Amino acid sequence: MKKIAYSADVRVLDDKIAERGELNSTIENVGFAISRVALKMLGGSYGKRVLIDAGPGNNGADAKAAAFQLEKRGVKVVVKGLTDRSMSDVEGVDLYIDGVFGVGIGRDYTPRTVPDSIPVLAIDVPSGLNPDLGTIHGGCQRADVTVTVGALKPGLLQNQGPQFAGKVELVLSDLYQDELPLALIEDSDVIDLLPASNPQDHKWSHSVFALAGSESMMGAAELAALASYRIASGIVHLYYPIFSSGVPSVTLSPEIVRVGLESLWAEPVIESAKRFKAIVIGPGLGRSLQLSNLIRRLLSHSEIPAVLDADGLFAMGEPARLERVTQGRRAPIVITPHEGEFNAFFESTGLVVKSGADRVALTRQAALITGSIVLLKGAPTIVATPQGVTYVVSSGSSRLAVAGTGDVLSGIIGGLLARGVEPAYAAALGAHIHGRASCHLGGYSIRASDLIDACSKWLSSLNKRWHVDSESI
Secondary structure (H helix, E strand, C coil): CEEECCHHHHHHHHHHHHHCCCHHHHHHHHHHHHHHHHHHHHCCCCCCEEEEEECCCHHHHHHHHHHHHHHHCCCEEEEECCCCCCHHHHCCCCEEEEECCHHHCCCCECCCCCCCCCCEEEECCCCCECCCCCCECECCCCCCEEEEECCECHHHCCCCHHHHHCEEEEECHHHCCCCCCEEECCHHHHHHHCCCCCCCCCHHHHCEEEECCCCCCHHHHHHHHHHHHHHHCCCEEEEEECECCECCCCCCCCCCEEEEECCCCHHHHHHHHCCCCEEEECCCCCCCHHHHHHHHHHHHCCCCCEEECCHHHHCCCCHHHHHHHHHCCCCCEEECCCHHHHHHHCHHHCCCCCCCCCHHHHHHHHHHHHCCEEEECCCCEEEECCCCCEEEECCCCHHHCCCCHHHHHHHHHHHHHHCCCCHHHHHHHHHHHHHHHHHHCCCCCCCHHHHHHHHHHHHHHHCHHHCCCCCCC
16 A cells, blocks of 8 residues: 555654754655656656756755756756746756645645646646645646655545646655555555455355345346455345336346345344345345335344445435444444435535545545445545545546446445455455456446456456466375
C-alpha cells in the first residue's frame, strides 16, 4: 500500500524534520529524486534546457535543489520566481518544472502559459490544486508527471486531481516513519492479503449465502452469486422470493444453488444462513416492508460477515437503524452505496457527496455514524472503517459504468469474506480486483458478466502460488 498524507500530515512531518535538524539534507534528497525523474523525462542531459518556477516555501526549495542536481549533470537550468515571468522564458525549453506552491497553496493561482509541446513536471502537487480536495484555486498548472514526496496526497486522487496531476510518481516514501490511517491499494496487496488455500478445505469452508433477486431483477442476483462463486470457489446458495410467474429463467451458472422462498418469515432463513461463512444481501431484491423486516432480523440474529448492497441498504431505512444493528452483532457489515444511494441514505445526517467534496472524509464519517464498513463507489472508490482506517482504490475505469457491475462487486466482496479475508480488506481488495478486471478486458465495451471471469483470470495472472501442481505422487 502507498501511504496518503493530508496537508496537515505534511506540516507535522516538516516540523519533525526541522526539529531533528534534517531540513537541508532532506531538501537535498528531494531535489536529487526530482532530478532523476526529470532526466528520465528529458531522455538524458546533453544539450537539454529546463525552466523552473520556484516558489517562496519548501516547494520552491525542493525545486532549487533539483536545479542544482540537474546543472551538475550538464543541463542548462533557468530558475524564475513567482512574479518573474515572460513568454520568452519557455522558448526552446525541453522541460518545465512547477515548484511554485505544492501543498502550500493558500490563494488563487494563475499558472504560467506553457505550450502543449513542452512536458511539465510538478513537485508534490500541481500548483493551484488543493492537495486535500483535488479542487482548483483559480487556475492550475496541468502536469504530465507529478513527483510527490513522502506520501501521496488525497487531492491527487479525487475530484479534478487526476486530470491535472498526470502520472504520479512517489519518492522518498520512507520519510513517513509513523503509520498513516489512509492508504492506496496496490496489486501487491492482493498477493499479500489473499489467503492461500488450505488442503483441508471443502466447499462449505468458503460458502456464501445470498439473499437477492426479484421477478424483474433476477439477473442482478445471479451476477452477485456467480461472482461470489468464482472468488470463493466453494458453494453459493441464492435465496429469492417466489414469484407469481413461477421459476425465473435467468441462469448464468448451473453451479449456483437456487432456493425459492414461499414465505418471508425470517426464522427459517436465519437458521439456513448459520451454515455459511458470508452473507450478501440486496442485489435486485426489491423493496417492501416484509423484505425490510426479513433483512433486519437476518442481520440482527446472525454472526456472519455481511455485505449490504442496493435494496439491502434501503431496507435499513436510516443510518441510526443500521447503527443499532451493527452494535448488536459481533460480525461486521459492509455497505456498498454509489453516490446516489449514499446521499439518499445519509440525507438526515447532512453527509452529501457532491462536486468538490472530500470523499475520504465523507466515507469516514459515514462509517463512524453507522458502525459499519463503508465502501463509497466512484472515482476513486473509498473504503472506511468506524475506527477511521481508510483505503483508496483507483484501479477502476469508466468501463464500469454499466448496469450490473455493482452486483458483481458485492459478490466479489462476499466471496472474499467467505475466504476469511478481514472485512475492510475484503471490501478494498474486492474493489481493486473489480477495477483491474475492467481494464484487463479488451474490446470496445464490456458487460457486467464479462467481469466475473476477468476477475479470476487477472488474479490467476498475479502470482503462481494460485496455480496447482498437477503432478501426483
